[in-house]
């Protein structure tokens with residue numbers, strides 16, 4: 001019986017290993033496919049779990065250092081799990097001029113996290129992004145694909161409270 005989630009060899013077992021194997025077989029023998037592999041792995045787990053990266057290294061023979069180098073170089077890759085609700089807070093010029101910083105402070109205080117972090121309950125991740133393309137509504141944030149514009153710190157807090165309440 002599994003005791004601690006390890007695979008009996010001292011390594012943490014990889015979740016969904018069959019799907020991970022499918023990804024690896026898709027790129028087998030294709031040179032220069034590391035970024036595509038990592039994109040697919042992130043698509044599977046929503047982030048890049050350490051045990052999955054180690055597994056990719058074992059199976060492909062690509063050194064861990066190289067894999068981590070690529071995973072940390074590109075901002076599209078995440079090494080930590082994201083929350084259930086991802087808040088994209090615009091820091092583009094129009095939003096910046098119209099108070100995005102104050103919105104960020106309100107969100108951070110409301111959730112008890114800093115930008116780039118996930119709340120302990122796993123509900124929210126806050127990520128700053130460049131222009132979301134709806135500058136006339138600045139300052140703007142997007143939660144789960146829905147745009148919230150003309151934000152004030154108070155309004156941002158209320159929106160977060162509503163999302164929290166919907167989870168209770």
Ligand code: FES
Pocket residue numbers: 090091092093094095096130131132133134135136138139140
């Ligand atoms: S600058 Fe924020 S939406 Fe364009």
